[in-house]
Amino acid sequence: MFGLLFLILFTPGVSEFLCMSSDLELSYTFCDSMAHDFMFNLTPCSIMNKPIWNLAPTWIPRSDITFLKVIFRVWYNGAKALHWKEVLCSGVDDEYSVCGRLKGETVATAFDIKGARISFPKGNYDIVLQGFSDDSENNMIMCLNLTMIVKQDPF
Template sequence: MFQLFFFILFTPGFSELLCTSSDLEISYTFCDSIVHAFVFNITPCTMMQKPIWNVVLTWIPRSDITFLKVVFRVWFDGVVALDWKAILCSGADDEYTVCGALKGETIATTFLIKGSRTTFPQGKYTVIMKGFSDDSEKNMLICLNFTMTVKQEAF
């Protein structure tokens, strides 16, 4: 039974519900065809009062993480609302715990994300997050497709 759960949890295309509340719902799928050992959790599940989210991440990367470039693209109503790129790990003075992780090593970490400084209108948002092991964006480590449904605007 446990093996079946593990298979479903890490199967590409499987949708994982991160959280649901009266004002917000967030889920994700993998957008590449590679099986990942990856678990992501976020609390509290709300957009009200500009929350600070506590994120728990457990991940076993498929390659060493000496360099990590992250690309975020957010769509709302079919239009790109945000296109953001950042180099999180460069091999020198890296501040994130994922930096320096070795292939097959379990990364288990928590971090905070400050809530948005803007109000999100009600609706469905698509967020594509890709992680690359090179600056040219050719060697993808992970690709996640988040769906965020804002059910009610924050006040």
């Protein structure tokens, strides 16, 4: 079943496939030393025809989420392509469902990513997604290394 892979309680450092198709491969490892309760669904597993992807992560955080800063870094064929930092939860008027969740409470969400806005040329993408429970980036609560291999240009 392409595009659907449940990943629960994985040992850090072990690479797990999210999906594999004729035009796309996605896998990830945890980049911190702690095991995670984590599940990730992505459908469809394709970049052709610029589809809408449905992303459905489920996660049990290791600490309360009153503050959440995310850092998203992307490298394309070894060159830095994107570096984005954003405070998603500050404890005041937070708009995301993950905000205010307690340690051990399941965070389950789903959202669409519109492929028509994103063009991924053929190549290798290395993506690091980090989550911190403080603004100084000292208390990491999640870290994922994603590998995306685009096997053909989506044109």
